[in-house]
Amino acid sequence: MTDVVPAPTAAVSVPAGVPCLVKDMLPFGVVITSTRPDAAITEVPIPWLRTLARECHLIVLRGFATVGATDEFDAYTRAWGTQVVWDFGTVLELREKASDDPVFDTGFLPIHWDGMYGAYIPEFQMFQCVSAPPAGEGGRTLFCDTSLVLADADAETRKVWDSVTIRYQASRIAHYGGVLREPLVGSHPVTGIPILRFSEPTPEDRQVANRPVITMEDVAPDRAAVIFEDMRSRVYDPRHLYAHQWAVDDILIADNFTLLHTREPYLSGTPRHLRRVQIQGEPPLANCRLTAA
Ligand SMILES: [Fe+2]
Numbered sequence: 001m002t003d004v005v006p007a008p009t010a011a012v013s014v015p016a017g018v019p020c021l022v023k024d025m026l027p028f029g030v031v032i033t034s035t036r037p038d039a040a041i042t043e044v045p046i047p048w049l050r051t052l053a054r055e056c057h058l059i060v061l062r063g064f065a066t067v068g069a070t071d072e073f074d075a076y077t078r079a080w081g082t083q084v085v086w087d088f089g090t091v092l093e094l095r096e097k098a099s100d101d102p103v104f105d106t107g108f109l110p111i112h113w114d115g116m117y118g119a120y121i122p123e124f125q126m127f128q129c130v131s132a133p134p135a136g137e138g139g140r141t142l143f144c145d146t147s148l149v150l151a152d153a154d155a156e157t158r159k160v161w162d163s164v165t166i167r168y169q170a171s172r173i174a175h176y177g178g179v180l181r182e183p184l185v186g187s188h189p190v191t192g193i194p195i196l197r198f199s200e201p202t203p204e205d206r207q208v209a210n211r212p213v214i215t216m217e218d219v220a221p222d223r224a225a226v227i228f229e230d231m232r233s234r235v236y237d238p239r240h241l242y243a244h245q246w247a248v249d250d251i252l253i254a255d256n257f258t259l260l261h262t263r264e265p266y267l268s269g270t271p272r273h274l275r276r277v278q279i280q281g282e283p284p285l286a287n288c289r290l291t292a293a
Helices: 046-056 070-078 146-151 155-162 221-235
Strands: 020-024 030-034 058-062 092-094 124-131 141-145 165-170 178-183 185-187 194-196 213-216 241-244 251-255 259-263 273-279
Touching: 046 058, 046 251, 070 273, 141 146, 146 194, 146 221, 155 185, 155 221, 178 185, 213 221, 251 259
Parallel strands: 030 058
Antiparallel strands: 020 030, 058 251, 092 273, 124 251, 124 273, 141 241, 141 259, 165 178, 165 213, 185 194
């Protein structure tokens, strides 16, 4: 896994007059840093960022003047497109608290894509870092680029994956839930590239709130367990995984159609506060395979 380690070169050209520098990260994504201390994030054109997010799948914006409070982040993200509105509103305050939703816990969180149990699959996730856990103490957000996983798979493996449909069932006790029957391999709604839709079964020895039931349709359990374990090792493979070590005021944009994500466990009481907004696709992508539990 890698932190923000820019690669030496980037093929991305910056629009004239925009005070920033773009560098590739490893194994994917770009980091955009401000070249003027007082530069505001609003000086970076959103259409350019959106195109870049679709090409590179993940953008970190660092060193810009702080976006500030919840309503300012809400306003910035609203300029990106149609926000997903949940029962809590548009901005999810991600910090430790007692909840039926494991996203607020500090322990194991299965890798997943956002919206898998919602009415719509958002195209982008946008995060703001309010407080960051110290380096080396867990709490990094992990992103897997599934197009890289697919590119590294041999033809025989890919043939198996193309035949697999996974059934996910989560009780509707948090702000989401239902039964989802999802083919393992899909295609990106905008670019058409092959993508994976995968959420890992929680190991028996791990605790997780609202533990989903995850099975493979028409595959014997022993065989399914082998395929699940192989897929788990591939999505966490450092060649496909970017681990983001948060810094205060980071803004991160992730392509939720191509990437899967989770976060590392961290110690209870560690300062970690992120804000998250989801932006709908254009047009919004309905989660048509989700049914009520
Ligand atoms: Fe998520």
